[in-house]
Amino acid sequence: WNEPIIFELHQPGEKGVELPPVNKEVALAVGDGISVIPEAMQRKGRLGLPEIGQARVLRHYVRLSQETLGSDFNVEIGQGTCTMKYIPKINELLIRDPKMMELHPLQNEETVQGMLEIFHKLDLCMREISGMDCFSFQPGSGTQALFAMASIVRKYHESRGEGDQRNEIITTIFSHPSQAATAAVKGYKIITLHPDEDGFPDIDKLKAAVSERTAGFVVANPEDTGIFNPRIKEFTDIVHQAGGLCFYDQANANGLLGITRAKEAGFDMCFFNLHKTFAAPHMCGGPATGALGVIAKLKEFLPAPIVEHRDGKYSLQYDLEQSIGKVRSFHGVAQTVLRAYAWIRALGAEGLKEVAKIAVLNNNYMYHKVLAIRGASAPYVKGHRLEQVRYSWEQMTKETGVTTEDVTRRMTDFGLHYWTSHHPYIVKQPFTLEPTESYSKEDLDEYIHALEQISKEAYENPEIVKSAPHNSTIHKMDEQDFLDHPDKWCITWRSYLKKTAVVEAAK
Amino acid sequence: WNEPIIFELHQPGEKGVELPPVNKEVALAVGDGISVIPEAMQRKGRLGLPEIGQARVLRHYVRLSQETLGSDFNVEIGQGTCTMKYIPKINELLIRDPKMMELHPLQNEETVQGMLEIFHKLDLCMREISGMDCFSFQPGSGTQALFAMASIVRKYHESRGEGDQRNEIITTIFSHPSQAATAAVKGYKIITLHPDEDGFPDIDKLKAAVSERTAGFVVANPEDTGIFNPRIKEFTDIVHQAGGLCFYDQANANGLLGITRAKEAGFDMCFFNLHKTFAAPHMCGGPATGALGVIAKLKEFLPAPIVEHRDGKYSLQYDLEQSIGKVRSFHGVAQTVLRAYAWIRALGAEGLKEVAKIAVLNNNYMYHKVLAIRGASAPYVKGHRLEQVRYSWEQMTKETGVTTEDVTRRMTDFGLHYWTSHHPYIVKQPFTLEPTESYSKEDLDEYIHALEQISKEAYENPEIVKSAPHNSTIHKMDEQDFLDHPDKWCITWRSYLKKTAVVEAAK
Amino acid sequence: MTQKVHPYIPNMVPKVQEEMLKVIGAKNIMELYSCIPDELKLKENMNIPPALTEYELRRHIEGILNKNTSTKEYLNFLGAGCWQHFIPAVCDEINQRSEFLTAYAGEPYEDHGRFHALFEYQSLVAELVDMDVVNVPTFDWGQAAATSIRMAARINGKKKVLLTKTTAPERRDIIINYGTPDLQFEFVHFDVKTGAMDLKDLKAKLTEDVAALYFENPSYLGFIEEQGPEISKLLKGNQSLMVVGVDPISLGVMAPPSHYGADIICGDLQPLGMHMNFSGGQAGFIATRDEVKFVQEFPSRLFGIVPTVKEGEYGFGDVYYDRTSFALREEGKESVGTQTALWGITAGVYLALLGPDGMYEVGQAIMQNSQYAVQRLNQIPNITGSCLNSPFFKEFVVDFNHTGLSVEELNKRLLEKKIFGGKDLSNEFPEFGQSALYCVTEVHTKEDIDHLVQSIKEVIEK
C-alpha cells in the first residue's frame, strides 16, 4: 500500500460516523446549547479535520496496521531489555468483556468487587514473585514506576528529616536511562557507576560513592548486558549502611521468576513491567503498567489508593499516611492488570519458573550461536548471561564499514528486526537480543540465520547492507535534515503544508 | 511472508492449547473412558496432525490473513453479480455478543425471545422491500435458497396433482448458474432462454417455451449484464397463464431497493442474499443466508420452522402443512440475520433507496468511463444498465492477445482484482464490475485508472500483462497439469507427500 | 444540503453527484431508472423505521439481545446437532480478522492466504478421517450427507438409498429433500435396546438397486455403532457404497469410518472451534479416497497445491473445476456456491492447535465426563442414565418414563433452576417414551454434572 496522509483523503461532505442525535424535545427546551458560550470562548470557523466516509477511514487504518510489524507476526527477539513475548489471545478476549471495559473508576466499590479482586489477587502473586509486601499498580509504565520510587525515596528521607541532606541517587551505566532521568526529575543528583572490566558493577566504585548524601541506589540485575551481579546483596548492604534505600528495576525479570527475588537481594522496592515479563502487549508503546512493590515499612508511602481485602470484601484504601500522592489518575491500566493476572494463572508457580528457565536456555543458545558469527562479539565476561545479551558488531564495522544501524535496516528485508540499544553506546555498534521463552529453537535458528546472512553480505558485498532496506514498506529515508533542523522538521501535516514548497507553489 | 504448509511446522512435543482437564474424581469413578469403545471402533495409532506451539500457529494464520485481500482492504468492485459492499464494523461487534454467540438453537423459546424478535423484525423489513408475505432465513446461501424454491415449486405442483406433469423449469443464460443447477437437482428439465440482440430476455422464446409441462420460471432482473428487463410483468403473466410459478433471483438487488419489487413484477417467490445486498460479509465464502420470501399462498410450503409473533411473544412455528421439510439444520445463520437487520436499521427506508440510487449512479459513471478505455466494450443495448455491467475485452484480445485472465492477474499488482465471469462466456473475454454504493468517486477513478493503465500496457508492451503477477504474494503458477490431471492433483498435504518425488527421494 | 450524507454512502455528497451525472450526461439519478416502467415503480415509501445512528443502533440491538439467556448464564445439556465445546481464543482471533471476514472470491494470487488456509483445512481433516480428499466446506452435516449420497448414486448409477432409522431427523429431512425425486429412500430398523443397526433388516432391504447405505457413528442418539466391518462386508458384496456421518471431535479416540469400510465420510465441523451462534456455526465436510470416480462427483470446490515458477514456492487452485455447476450450470455436479469457508479455516486452526494429543484428550474427556453423568443419573431412583445398553460418545438417552413427569414438564422445571435440560425425544423417537437426549462434553465440570443430577433429583422428588 502507498497510503496517503489522512488529510489527503478529504472529500467535503463525506462522513465517517453519525453521532447520536439530540432529542427534539431536549433541543426545544434548551435551544441550540452553544450560544450560551461566551463570545470569547466560542470556536470560530470550521475545524480543519478531513471529511471521509467510514469505509475509507477503515481501509486507511487497516492498511497501516498491515504495515506494522507486531510481535504476532515475526520472531520478535531483537528488542532486548524489553521482553517481547507471546501475547496470549485469550487474555485479549477477556479484557474486552464489557464488565471490565465499561467500568467507571469512581463507581461504588460494591459494584466493582470483581475488578478489585483481580487487583488484589495480582498483588498477592506479585508478592510471591518478589518477596515484597505490597504492590501498587498505579504507575503507567516502568518509567513512571521509577519516578514513583524516586518520589518515595524523597518522601521517606523527608519523613525522617533528611530530605535536604540526602540528595544523591546512585545508578549504573547499564541500567535503563529512565532510572537516572526520573530520579533527576525528583531533584536528585545522579551518580553513575561504570562497570569493571568484566562488565560487573564495581563494588569499590559503589563504596566510594556512598555517603551521608546518598538517598538511594537503583539498579537492574541482570543489567542490559544480561550479566547478573552475584554480589548484589553486598551492594544493597553497603547502601543500607549508608542510610539509603535500594530499589530494583525489574522491568525485565524474565530470567528470574521463581529463581531469585528482590527481597533476598536486599531491596526495599522493585517494579515489574506487566507489559514485558507478564505478557501484556506493548500496543505500539502503551498504555502499560509498572507494578510497584515495596517492603512493609514503605507501604504507607505508596500512591493512593491501594486495594485492601478484609472479611471477604475488597475496598480502595485512600488513607496512606505518607503517600506520595498520585502518579497517574485513578487506578492505573486495569486491562493490563487483568492480563498479567490471567497470564500468571495460566502458568502457575511451576510454569513461571519454566518461563525463566527456558528464557535463559534460549538466550544461552543464541549467545553461543551469535558469537560464532563473523564480526559479532559480546564484550565483557564470558558466560554469566541470563535472559539477554548485549552484543557488538564492532569488529565487523571495523572490517567492513557496515554499522549496526545498517544491519537493523537490512533485517527488515528478512521480515525481522532489532533495535540497536539505549544510548550511550558503551558497547560499540551494539545490538541486544532477548529470545524469551516464547520462541522455539526453529524460530531462533531463523533469526540467527538472518544475522549470519547479513554478516556474510557485509564481508562480501557491503553495499547490499548499507543501502537497505530493499524490500520494505517504504524506501530509504533522507533523515538527518528533516528530523533535526527546525526549518525542515514537520511534526504535523499542517506544519508540513506550511513548510514545503508544495504549498508555496500552490499559491 | 513465505509460510510453509502447516504440517511442516510440526515439532513433536509442542502444544497449541490445553484442554480443560478431567476432574480426578470423575476419572476415578469411570476409568479411562475409552476402553469401553469396542475394539473395532477404537482409533489405532496416533493422529497425523502436526504439533505446534500456540504462538507459531497464530503467526502462521495471521500471516496468511495478510495474504488475503478482503474487501476492507481494496476497492472491491470487481466481483460483479456478487455485490461486495462496505461491511459495517458495528455489526461485526454486535454479533460477538455472547447473548447471540452462545445460544443453542434448541433452547426453550422463552430464553431466546430476543433472537426470535430479530428474525421476525427482519422478516417485516424484507416484506416491505419485496412485497412478499413471509420470509424464511433457513437457506444458507443463494444457491440453497434457489434449491428451496425449486423444492417449493415441486411440492406445490404435487399438492395440486401435477407433480409429474410439470417437469420443466425455464431460466435465462444470463442468470446465475445455480438457478439451473438447483432446479436440475430437483429433477427438472432445464430450458435456457438466450437473449435477443439487445441483450433483453426474448419474450417470443418464452412464449414458445411455456406449456403444460412448465413448472416454473426463474430469472434474475437485472441479469448479470446489468440490463433490466422492462417487460418482466409480461413474462410472469405468460408463465402464470401456463400454470407455472415465477421465482425471482434477487441475490443481487442492490440497484432496486425501494425502487421496484418482486410483487409488482408478478413473482410468487424471491430471495435476497443477505451477504450481498444487505452488507453481511462473505467470509471467504460463507456462512451466508439466502432470505427466501413467498406470497401468502406459498407460506405453508416454506421450510420449517418460521418465527411467528403473537401477543407480544415470539415462537417457532414447526407446523406448516405443506412444508418442504428442511434445507439446512435448525434456523439458519443467525449472525447474518442479525447483521442484515442492523444494516437495514442503520439506513431506514430512505437510506435503502439512497443505496440503490447511488449504486446505479456509480455504475453508470463507471460504464461511461470504462467504455472509453481502448479495447473495452459492453455488448448489447446502450444504456439501460442498473447496478452492474458485464464488459468485454474481446477487441483488446483480438488486437493484442491479452486475455481477460491476463488482466485479472495483472490487477493484482495494483492491489486490486476482478474475477472474469460465470461460464459460459457468452460475452467474450468478459469482466463484470459492480461498484455498489460503498465506493467514492475517487475510489472508482482509482480502479478505472488501473484498467486504463493495463489497456495501455496491453497495446504497448503486452508481455507485462501476460507474465503478471509481478508483485503478488506468490509467483505465477504452473496450473493446468497440477489441477486437472488425476496423477498430479493433490487435494491434501498427505496426498502431495505421496505423489511428489520429494517423498520418493526420501525413501 | 437537505439530506444528510450517510457514513456508508460517500457519494451522497451532492457536489460529487453533480460531477458524476455530468460525465454520464444525465440530469438526475432517477433518469438512470428510465428503463423501469412506471407501473413497476414503488410509489409509496417502504414502511421501515427511520435510520438509527451507530450508538442508537447498538443500544437497540443490545436491548433486544438482552432478552436472551445464553448458555453462558445457564448450564446447558442440549446437543442434538449443535454442541457446546471449548473454543480456543486463537480460533476467534483468526476468524475475526478483517481480511478473512471480508474476502470472497479472489483469485489464487491476491487471495493466496485464503487458498492456503483452506488447503490446510482439507489436509488436516484428511488426517482426522484418514482419507486423501476433503472438500471446501459445505453448508452443514445434513447437506453434506445428502450430497455424499447423491455422489454415491452417481458413482454406481443406482437409485435406492438406505438410511438407518436412528439417523438424525433433521438430517433425514434434508437428505430426502435433496434426494427426491431422483432417489428412493428406505429405512433400516435398529435394536431398541442398544441402538445397533438391525443387520437382518439390512440384508433384507439390500437389494441389487441399492446405491448406498447411510448411517452415523457416533449416532444421533449417542451410541457407538460397532458393526461397521460387518456392514461394510454386506455392502461391498452388493456393490453398494457405504456413507458414514461422523462427529469429527470423536476421531481422536474413535476409529474413522474409513477404517471400517466407509467409501464416503461426511459430518459437521461445528465442534471444531465454532460458537453455536443459535446454529450459525454449522458447516459440513465430505471426504473420499483419491480416486477419479469419487473426485469427479464432488459438486464442491477442491483446492489443490501447485508449484509456482519459483522453486520451492507453493500456489493453490481449483482442482478439476470443470465438473462444477459454476463451469457447467445444470450439467455440473449438483450445485456449488457460497457455503461455509470461514468455518473451514477455523476448523483448521482448531486442529492445528490441538494436535494429535489434544484430539485424543478431548475425546477422552468427553467420554469420561459423559460416562460420569450417566453413572450419577443412574443413582437417581426411577431414572435410567442411558436407556441404551451400549457404549456412547458425548450424548445419551435419559429415560424419564418412570418419573411420572413428561420431559417437557421436567425441562420447564430445570429451566427455573437455570439449566437447559436435554432435547425432548418423545416426538422424534416415540419408542423411547418420555426420554431426552443429553449432551455432556469437555466443558462440563464435575460440579456442573453434580448440579444437574441434584436438580433433577429435586425436580422429580418435589
Add this chain to the structure above:
Amino acid sequence: MTQKVHPYIPNMVPKVQEEMLKVIGAKNIMELYSCIPDELKLKENMNIPPALTEYELRRHIEGILNKNTSTKEYLNFLGAGCWQHFIPAVCDEINQRSEFLTAYAGEPYEDHGRFHALFEYQSLVAELVDMDVVNVPTFDWGQAAATSIRMAARINGKKKVLLTKTTAPERRDIIINYGTPDLQFEFVHFDVKTGAMDLKDLKAKLTEDVAALYFENPSYLGFIEEQGPEISKLLKGNQSLMVVGVDPISLGVMAPPSHYGADIICGDLQPLGMHMNFSGGQAGFIATRDEVKFVQEFPSRLFGIVPTVKEGEYGFGDVYYDRTSFALREEGKESVGTQTALWGITAGVYLALLGPDGMYEVGQAIMQNSQYAVQRLNQIPNITGSCLNSPFFKEFVVDFNHTGLSVEELNKRLLEKKIFGGKDLSNEFPEFGQSALYCVTEVHTKEDIDHLVQSIKEVIEK
C-alpha cells in the same frame, strides 16, 4: 515426559532442550544459573495457585468479572476525569488489530504504519487545538499538565507555578508530585458563585518569578472560564507562560486555548474513542507552537515526516531525538518511555471518523443534553441543578444541601435504582457542602435524564 509442555513455551520439549544444551555445552538449565549465589536462590516454591487451562482460566476470570456491575447495566452520571462517550466500532476494530496491539519499538521501516498513524494523530489533534506541534501521547492529563508546566519552567527559567484552586484534585496531586522539589506551587482563588478565576488574587500572586499559570477550561467543575484573554494579557505582561488543560471533545464548539493566548495546551484523549476501562483509557497530550524553544523542551517523542528516496513517498522518524532521556539519560528532558501510543492511534481514528461536523455535533449534543439535565433538576424542590452561575460543558455541580441528605446517602439510594450518581464533592470542595459533580454527554437520552430526575425526586421525597 513427566512435565507437560505449555502452549506458551515451545522449548519445554525435552528433546529440543537436550539439543540446545549440547550446543551450549551445559548439562542442565540450572547450570546456566550458576552465576547466582545459592543464598539468593529461592528455596521453596512460590505460593501461586496451580496453572489453569484456557477454558478454566476463562471461566475463572469471567466468574470474577461477573461480580462487577458496569455502566452498560446501570445508568452512569460519573465523569470527573473519565467520561462515558460514544465510541465508534471502527475505533475498536483498529486498536484491536493484532499488528498494532503487539507492536512496540520497531524502526520506521518495518513499523512504517505505526509511525504513519501516530504522525496523523499528531496532525489531527493539532487541528483541534490549532497548534503546530503535538507529541506522541503521554500517560494522562495529569502527567501531561505536569510536564507542560515543567516545560514552561525550563523555557523561562523561573520556578514558581500558579494553579487555580479549581484544578482537578487528582491532577493537582500529580502536578505537584512531578513538580517538586524543583518548582514551588501557589493557588489562585476562584469565585464560588461562578467558578471563575479571581483575577485580583491572580495579580497579587503573579510575581516576577512565576514561570506559568495553569488552569483548565472547561474546568474540573464543568464551568467555562471566560476570562482567558484577560488572563493571557496579565501573564504576557509578566513574561509568564499560560498552560491550559482542555477536554478535547469540547473543541468543536469551544475556542481552543491557543485562541486566547495559551502557550502550551494539554489534556486527556480518553473522550476521543477510548472505553473507560476502570481508568485504563486515559492518555495525555501536549501541544505547542512550532518554535525551537518549545520543541526542544518536549520530553516526549515527536514523529516528523520525511521524504524517501522515492519521489512522493513519505517516511517518518523521531524529531530532535537528542533532547530525550533515551538519548541523554538524566541530562535529557525529564523522561520518556512507554506511554499510551495505542490510544493516540485510536484518537486519530476517532477524529478522522467524526470530521469537523461530527466534532461540532458532539460538542453541541453534550451542551444541549447537560443543559436539559440542569433545567430538569432545577425543577426538583430543594435542589439546584447547577450551583455555579455560569455556562458549563458536560459537567456541573448539583447542590443537594437543602435535601437533608448527604451525597453519600443519596448515591447509595440511587444505586438501588440502578443509577451511578455524580461524584461526591463534599471532601474535595467543602465550600460547596453536599454537592456532586454530574456528567451528561451525548450518550444520554432524554429518557435517561428523565429517569435520573425522577429517581432523585423519589429518593429525596421518601
